[in-house]
Amino acid sequence: xxxxxxxxxxxxxxxxxxxxxxxxxxxxxxxxxxxxxxxxxxxxxxxxxxxxxxxxxxxxxxxxxxxxxxxxxxxxxxxxxxxxxxxxxxxxxxxxxxxxxxxxxxxxxxxxxxxxxxxxxxxxxxxxxxxxxxxxxxxxxxxxxxxxxxxxxxxxxxxxxxxxxxxxxxxxxxxxxxxxxxxxxxxxxxxxxxxxxxxxxxxxxxxxxxxxxxxxxxxxxxxxxxxxxxxxxxxxx
Amino acid sequence: xxxxxxxxxxxxxxxxxxxxxxxxxxxxxxxxxxxxxxxxxxxxxxxxxxxxxxxxxxxxxxxxxxxxxxxxxxxxxxxxxxxxxxxxxxxxxxxxxxxxxxxxxxxxxxxxxxxxxxxxxxxxxxxxxxxxxxxxxxxxxxxxxxxxxxxxxxxxxxxxxxxxxxxxxxxxxxxxxxxxxxxxxxxxxxxxxxxxxxxxxxxxxxxxxxxxxxxxxxxxxxxxxxxxxxxxxxxxxxxxxxxxxxxxxxxxxxxxxxxxxxxxxxxxxxxxxxxxxxxxxxxxxxxxxxxxxxxxxxxxxxxxxxxxxxxxxxxxxxxxxxxxxxxxxxxxxxxxxxxxxxxxxxxxxxxxxxxxxxxxxxxxxxxxxxxxxxxxxxxxxxxxxxxxxxxxxxxxxxxxxxxxx
Ligand SMILES: Nc1ncnc2c1ncn2[C@@H]1O[C@H](COP(=O)(O)OP(=O)(O)OP(=O)(O)O)[C@@H](O)[C@H]1O
Ligand SMILES: [Mg+2]
Numbered sequence: 001x002x003x004x005x006x007x008x009x010x011x012x013x014x015x016x017x018x019x020x021x022x023x024x025x026x027x028x029x030x031x032x033x034x035x036x037x038x039x040x041x042x043x044x045x046x047x048x049x050x051x052x053x054x055x056x057x058x059x060x061x062x063x064x065x066x067x068x069x070x071x072x073x074x075x076x077x078x079x080x081x082x083x084x085x086x087x088x089x090x091x092x093x094x095x096x097x098x099x100x101x102x103x104x105x106x107x108x109x110x111x112x113x114x115x116x117x118x119x120x121x122x123x124x125x126x127x128x129x130x131x132x133x134x135x136x137x138x139x140x141x142x143x144x145x146x147x148x149x150x151x152x153x154x155x156x157x158x159x160x161x162x163x164x165x166x167x168x169x170x171x172x173x174x175x176x177x178x179x180x181x182x183x184x185x186x187x188x189x190x191x192x193x194x195x196x197x198x199x200x201x202x203x204x205x206x207x208x209x210x211x212x213x214x215x216x217x218x219x220x221x222x223x224x225x226x227x228x229x230x231x232x233x234x235x236x237x
Numbered sequence: 238x239x240x241x242x243x244x245x246x247x248x249x250x251x252x253x254x255x256x257x258x259x260x261x262x263x264x265x266x267x268x269x270x271x272x273x274x275x276x277x278x279x280x281x282x283x284x285x286x287x288x289x290x291x292x293x294x295x296x297x298x299x300x301x302x303x304x305x306x307x308x309x310x311x312x313x314x315x316x317x318x319x320x321x322x323x324x325x326x327x328x329x330x331x332x333x334x335x336x337x338x339x340x341x342x343x344x345x346x347x348x349x350x351x352x353x354x355x356x357x358x359x360x361x362x363x364x365x366x367x368x369x370x371x372x373x374x375x376x377x378x379x380x381x382x383x384x385x386x387x388x389x390x391x392x393x394x395x396x397x398x399x400x401x402x403x404x405x406x407x408x409x410x411x412x413x414x415x416x417x418x419x420x421x422x423x424x425x426x427x428x429x430x431x432x433x434x435x436x437x438x439x440x441x442x443x444x445x446x447x448x449x450x451x452x453x454x455x456x457x458x459x460x461x462x463x464x465x466x467x468x469x470x471x472x473x474x475x476x477x478x479x480x481x482x483x484x485x486x487x488x489x490x491x492x493x494x495x496x497x498x499x500x501x502x503x504x505x506x507x508x509x510x511x512x513x514x515x516x517x518x519x520x521x522x523x524x525x526x527x528x529x530x531x532x533x534x535x536x537x538x539x540x541x542x543x544x545x546x547x548x549x550x551x552x553x554x555x556x557x558x559x560x561x562x563x564x565x566x567x568x569x570x571x572x573x574x575x576x577x578x579x580x581x582x583x584x585x586x587x588x589x590x591x592x593x594x595x596x597x598x599x600x601x602x603x604x605x606x607x608x609x610x611x612x613x614x615x616x617x618x619x620x621x622x623x624x625x626x627x628x629x630x631x632x633x634x635x636x637x638x639x640x641x642x
Contacts, residue, residue, distance in 0.1 A: 054552055054632045075556045082554020093549045093636070097249050102242075109242050110554035118242075154553070 264528020
């Protein structure tokens, strides 16, 4: 359970204050598939970064499974990012000199007790995203969609509860975008919470929950018609 | 597993930026090379001094001459116009100066030596006293030195240096063989142990020692230009040498008397090595510091080029100390590589210096171990700042490739 209570984030550029997030209160249950949409600069990335413990709220509280993140040290947050969350980025963010296997293995390096043995776990994750035959390829030798799959495999390797993806399809064509979305949907049906930020209407439409931000505020939450708890749930409080 | 993964990624990074790595290495490489040379030459000099004291043996004797070393001084004829001391003046020295033990008038000539038709030019012939062997601490590799009886019977006998023995009698026993000097046939009764190259650069093993009496018979010297004096207490050596010098300069006003004690030459050599080592240490220290600074700046630069990577690693769970650790592993690895190359360069440098300046060098485990140690320390010390900077990067900003708040 991810629980945000009156979360604010303010950036000050010299004299002008930018209120990137204002009074965000959200409850995100396990197994949720949530899309966050909104205009550019509306605070989507800022929200996702706070959810993923990359950033701390200015004020307000963020609890993960009942634990208050403000009490955690930087190392504690790093451990959370490593174990609880998997990140997927718009620009893939793969290490150019590492092949697919080596890229996928990175979260393992920082894990005090990784789930399983590195070789097998990475291979298994690459199989899962349909890249079993590209394990020794460098990112430069892969298409955009394949690179994003490697990134998803990397996000999965430590078996996190939550996948956070900031415009995972932003750099891909429509068909490839759909493939990536299908993979994410499959992960959600496997039990993971998946939270994606997207610009694209037709991507958002396919997600059961859609949160709309505007000027740092949550102005709308679309819920599925047949909401039942096994499909997770989101509440704007 | 994790360690090997981290190391592998470090190697990849270093390999992919080989030019930067090379620049990082240069200073440390030079520093370590010079450091290795300092150590090897230092140990060599130390060993040489000990060795020399051992071999020369006489720390309780000094030698005076009326001409500088390397210029005649045989005491044969005064055709060079050189001052010759009389036998009386020399042998009465212990009576005039308190603390002098014995006086060894030494007669030197350089003369051809023949065995049958075979002839070697310009061999040092020395006329020496009975106790010369004991005073000079000379060892014989075979045979014996002159005895009292030998001298009284007026036998024509000689002790020769090992190089001479080898020249004339290769593979044979020289004892009992005859060598000819001027028109006297001398029987070889002893062969000296090797002494190597003397301070003046002459081969001290190309030598013929004869008794005083035989020397007089050969060359009819008219006086002495070289005298070796032993003292009762080595602590007074320098003082007595100075007294002896002024004593003779008093007898022969206006003449210069030259003094040398074995330690002096060792010390002079020692000084060359010390001065060299002093400057080498400065060079080593400077280049290590410069190398460290260069490495720090290049590492900073390389971190600036890898901000997104650092942000990514943080997003994937790297703690601050994982990031700083990785940077330190990198600088340490680069400096170890630099250290290893530096050690190899140091060997070359040492050999070059040793042959050019006629110094001795000794390689042992010290030089590489200390060299590597310093390289590693430099890598770690100068890696700390870039490592801290990398660790402090804000993950959100770093992921965007920007570093300022
Ligand atoms: N480090 C920062 N310093 C100053 N202002 C910032 C910083 N990061 C974000 N902002 C501002 O906060 C607001 C929200 O930014 P955010 O990146 O969350 O928007 P977004 O919804 O992800 O936009 P986009 O769709 O363009 O990615 C923007 O006005 C942005 O300019
Ligand atoms: Mg964004």
